[in-house]
Amino acid sequence: MLLTAINKNGDAIRLGVHLSRFQLTELKRQESFHCPVCGGALYLKIGRKKIPHFAHQKATNCLEHFERESEYHMLGKLQLFDALEQTGVKPTLEPYFHTIKQRPDICFSYGTKLYAVEFQCSTIPEEIFIKRTEQYQQQGITPVWILGGNRLKRKSANTVSLSGFDYLFLSDRGDFHIPYYCPSTTRLIFLQNPHPISTTKALLSLSIYALSALTVLKIVSHIHQPSPLENSWREMVEKYKREYSYFQGRRKDPILMELYQNHLPFHLLPAVIGLPVTFAFFIETSPIVWQAYLYLDVFQHRLKGQIVTFQQAYQSFKIRVRKRQIRLRVLPLVMEGNASLAVMDYLCLICELGYLKKVGTSSFQVVKEMNSPVSSDEFSKVSKEFYESYSNLLGKRLMK
Structure with missing residues (x-):
């Protein structure tokens, strides 16, 4: 269906919201119409239920014919x-x-x-x-x-x-x-x-x-x-961590299996896993999951004073992508940004939270180890302290 046609003089005729039924009837009586794409004959349909529009008089292979x-x-x-x-x-x-x-x-x-x-x-x-x-x-x-x-x-x-x-x-x-x-x-x-x-x-x-x-x-x-969204973020992240393990069909989920092998329950992952970062929308996988992989690959066994580089973190991220454990998105209308910037922003945010210290262009030193709570009570206590301490910082991040 078309709202634009070409008349016998080659002028464009466009149907608008301001044309009355009488004007449309006169237009139909006085003019002949052709498709601006294929040149085929069109007729003007003036019904009482549908918006007035042009339609091809005969079956055609015109691309407009297939766009209903x-x-x-x-x-x-x-x-x-x-x-x-x-x-x-x-x-x-x-x-x-x-x-x-x-x-x-x-x-x-x-x-x-x-x-x-x-x-x-x-x-x-x-x-x-x-x-x-x-x-x-x-x-x-x-x-x-x-x-x-x-x-x-x-x-x-x-x-x-x-x-x-x-x-x-x-x-x-x-x-x-x-x-x-x-x-x-x-x-x-x-x-x-x-x-x-x-x-x-x-x-x-x-x-x-x-x-x-x-x-x-x-x-x-x-x-x-x-x-401001920081309170909603905390609620949604903690709910996701609680419920993820219980979803049907998740028994063979690779992140759950790997966490199980490392004696880490998904619902007790530390609060630094599940942070809002810029450009996270380039990553289809949940931020809780891809950040959990980074924790396993990069942070779990890093001791205070040891060095972590962006190259190490991003390399482990890319390996997970190749294994299809992390999935990316194509965003054709976003001219700047990519998944690597999300990973870098995550490292920078961990710095702001006091767990890392930047010691070079892309190098970070562990200041505070990222330990996982051992019980639900400890998780609740630590999580509450974390969000109370960093509420303003996370709120600013969520507004970017």
Whole structure:
């Protein structure tokens, strides 16, 4: 279904939210329409249930024929177009770029850049998402991918469930954020600075705006002050540690087996395992798990005064990745950062917590050994003291 067609004079005809039923009827009576992609004949459908749109008169192999847009998608696209038009940027609805054979929902210029808005309400293969993104970037176009609000799975005030597909939309234009738009409520939702707890669950801040308050800057470079999250982080990490061992199918889980061999119960892992670090979203595996591997490989037997290097830590991390015990994410819209920076940030945070001291560009000396509690009572006591002592520091980290 299309909202844009070419008339007999070669001019673009775009259906908008402001056209009345009478205007649409007159347009249909006076004009003939052709597909901007394949040139095939189109007809204008003016129903009472669906949004007016163009459709091919005959079966075709045109790429538009295979992109079945829902009513929800078309309405959202029109609303976003109309809102951008109100800002004065002169957007174009459904432009077609012949060189890359792509048709974004909306295109507009701002400053010296050209932006392509893709409002995505259904799942598409990751390779297609990445290919489209790279094609836009190769043409000097900045892609702005926005998820349909019907995909947002909110678990609590600051907790959401994010699939691997959802994470593809993570952008670093401004702060780290995933944008959503819901045409039913006309609300833009930005999930800011997601800190993964598990493969799918993340702690984050949410900013919600009425579409009428849309500015171009919110779209091209979103920045907003996040909420304090340190108490929620502690609760979620400790709950994850308690419950992980009891999940069905985890008997042969490699981290549990390795911890068992080292006489370390998962629920008694020290508080320094499960810390919020920058760029952790590049790692699909839970931070509690990948930091537990670093503890086993690097810190468990290190004594006070001994040296740990970033190269040692990252090498052990990469070995776990090769063994598929740690999994990484591809984030095509995040221009800077990678998993190695998450590992380095973890070492730097441990320094700030007083366990390590930086003695070189990438070398650290053990100041305090990372001992694991031996009982639930000791864990509760040590964990409480840890979070009370470092609440402000962790709070600042969660706001990055």
